[in-house]
Amino acid sequence: MISTDVAFKPQEVISTxxxxxxxxxxxxxxxxxxxxPRSHHCKICxxxxxxxxxxxxxSGYCVGFQNHRYFICLVLHASVAGLFANIYNWEYVMAVKGGFTWTTLPSLLAPHVGLVFGHYSAYQFIITCITSVGTMFTIFFVSLLGIQINQMFHGQVQYERKKDITDYSLGFNNSVIEIFGSAGLWALFCPFLKSTLPGDGTSFHSRDGKVR
Structure with missing residues (x-):
């Protein structure tokens, strides 16, 4: 995603x-x-x-036409890894903390409170902190994945979602091809798979039948 150029180069578009x-x-x-159309200026880039x-x-880069698929791959794989890690980590955390009690959830939300009041040792504090951070990151990535899936169903990018613009909403399948290219969802599970994107990112089919 980092090495992909997503900027608009006027000299690349030949038109009279x-x-x-x-x-x-x-x-x-x-x-x-x-x-x-659909391009926006990034003040950071x-x-x-x-x-x-x-x-x-x-990554420190913008997500755009050329690398949107890689961002969704990142979010999906991070979500799956986070869920997998948290599920398998939970049993160990419960064993370290002495089982699930009424203080378990509060201690995960504010680990330092339990340490200050002597509810658990320094080792338990470290384990609790790691679990809390892992859980927060998992929730964050799952939320990002949900947002991206929602945008795909409506054929939107973030700006269009915030402004409730649905001019390019042509169905989920069209969004899949537009983002992941000719390989479709196979490119989601294999980021290195060659998948040609439709068009050049300067024009798109809209709901009114026009290309703009």
């Missing part, structure tokens, strides 16, 4: 037709270029990103 706002193109004051979803703080 002047783009207008009716086509969905807009002028970016910061980049001083005509930017295609300092450039316009094709079909921009959001800026990923984990």
């Amino acid at each position: 037709v002047k783009k207008s706002s009716s086509d969905g193109w807009k002028y970016c004051q910061l980049c001083q270029i005509e930017a295609p 300092a450039e316009c990103i094709l079909k921009r979803d959001h800026h990923c703080w984990f």
Whole structure:
């Protein structure tokens, strides 16, 4: 995901037709270029990103047309790994903490409180902290995965979801091909699988039958 270039390069688009706002193109004051539909300027990356979803703080790069599939792969695999780790870790945590009691959940939410009041040892405190962090990260990644799946069902990126824009909602299957390419969902389980994306990220089919 990090090595994928997601920025819009005007010189790569060869066209003799002047783009207008009716086509969905807009002028970016910061980049001083005509930017295609669904692209947005990222202040952190300092450039316009094709079909921009959001800026990923984990990788330090924007999620856009070329690397959206890799971000969803990251979120899916992190969610599965987190759930797997927490399920298998729970039995050990309960054994260390002396079983499940009315103080178990509060101690996971605020491990330092139990240590201060002497409810458990330093080792139990470390185990509780690790479990708490693991649980929070799992909830975070599962939430991100849920958001991405919801956007796929509605053919949206983050900006369109927040603005309730459904102009490009052509069904889940279309979203899968648009994000994962010709290999479809196989590319979700194998990030290194070659999967050609439809188009060049500057034009998209909309619900009204137009290409913009």
